[in-house]
Amino acid sequence: MVQVKGASSNKVFQRFTTLDIVLMAMLAAANAVLTVFLSPLNQALNGLGGPILTSTITGLYMIYGLLAYYIIRKPGTALITYGIGAVVQAFMGTAYGILSCFVAAACYLVIVEGAFALVRYKKWSWPMLMVTGGAMVPVWFFFAAQMFGYTKWGMDVLLIALVVRVLSGMILCGLLVKLLGDALAGSGLLRRFAASRRMEA
Template sequence: MKWKMKEVVLAVILSVACGVIYLGWSTLWIPISALVGPVGAGFMFGIWVIASPIVAYIIRKPGAAFIAEVAAAAVELLTGSHFGLSALLVGVFQGIGSEIAFALFRYKRYNLFTLMLSGALAGVLGIVYNLVANGFGYYTTGVFFATLAIHIISGAILGGWLGKVVVDALAKTGVLEQYEIMKQTRKKGEINGNISRM
């Protein structure tokens, strides 16, 4: 499926906006992590993957989730993230995880379950990155499973569910009328209308 210029522009705008949010979230993570520890601060994780479900939900094309997450992570890096290059590298892994959720359904399902699965799988692949980058001794067994569980839950809620809430709110303003999300919504409305008249 070919991307239209307006889709590219929207993906860039949203990815840049998310990247700036990621940077602010990274800054906030420092004091919170100091207070509750890195595992406890894991509940914040989901915001770092919200670009993927937001852009994929609107544009509904293969690669949208991956591109959005990598672009947002690149913006976070370039705007001065204290995580340095790892902000971009983990973004690649998270983007792959997020993309897998949509690929599993052949890019035909963009409901709440798929969006939450996207955030959850981004969490799984984010942990995979940590293992690759830091080695298997990075976590004790208990810390590993606790961190994994927190990241999956946070990714599903703050990434997937919140991403849907944000996009649905945007859709109500009419700014997404020319994008695939609204085209498919109108199509479903027509089908349901025809069924009810039968």
């Protein structure tokens, strides 16, 4: 356990339990499977509406790490969950290349860890989760634009795609995490996790 002065700090920096690690690994594995199914959907949307329509499902790619953080509520959760997710995706194979798995994971975890550190791990409301979900998008979008040639779209399409992706991150990641997390906590399945003990309206 990390020792930090102050009663409130001692409650924040806790060692991960075996159950925490198992949950993070399960969510990372589930995401890898989800990504397999999202790839053809992504291609279909791209064929129908190009980069704008494809951008509508962006939030689903990020949800697993933020959901783990909402349930466990310990610093480092995003680092471990997105890290495991990147490794699992790399082993399973991805249409976007192995490098993209790790770059995307790094972008996501930096934003999530930073966001909850700023509020000292005390804010778990839906506005906080939606803002975090939206904030996860721009950094990865910048790297993705360089890696996948988004710059050929033109500035107007780039800006619209970015806005759509941010909205997708807010809704299909941030808001959906709140709904899923609270539903699971209310069912009693998460009674050994922080989300069950500190549910917020």
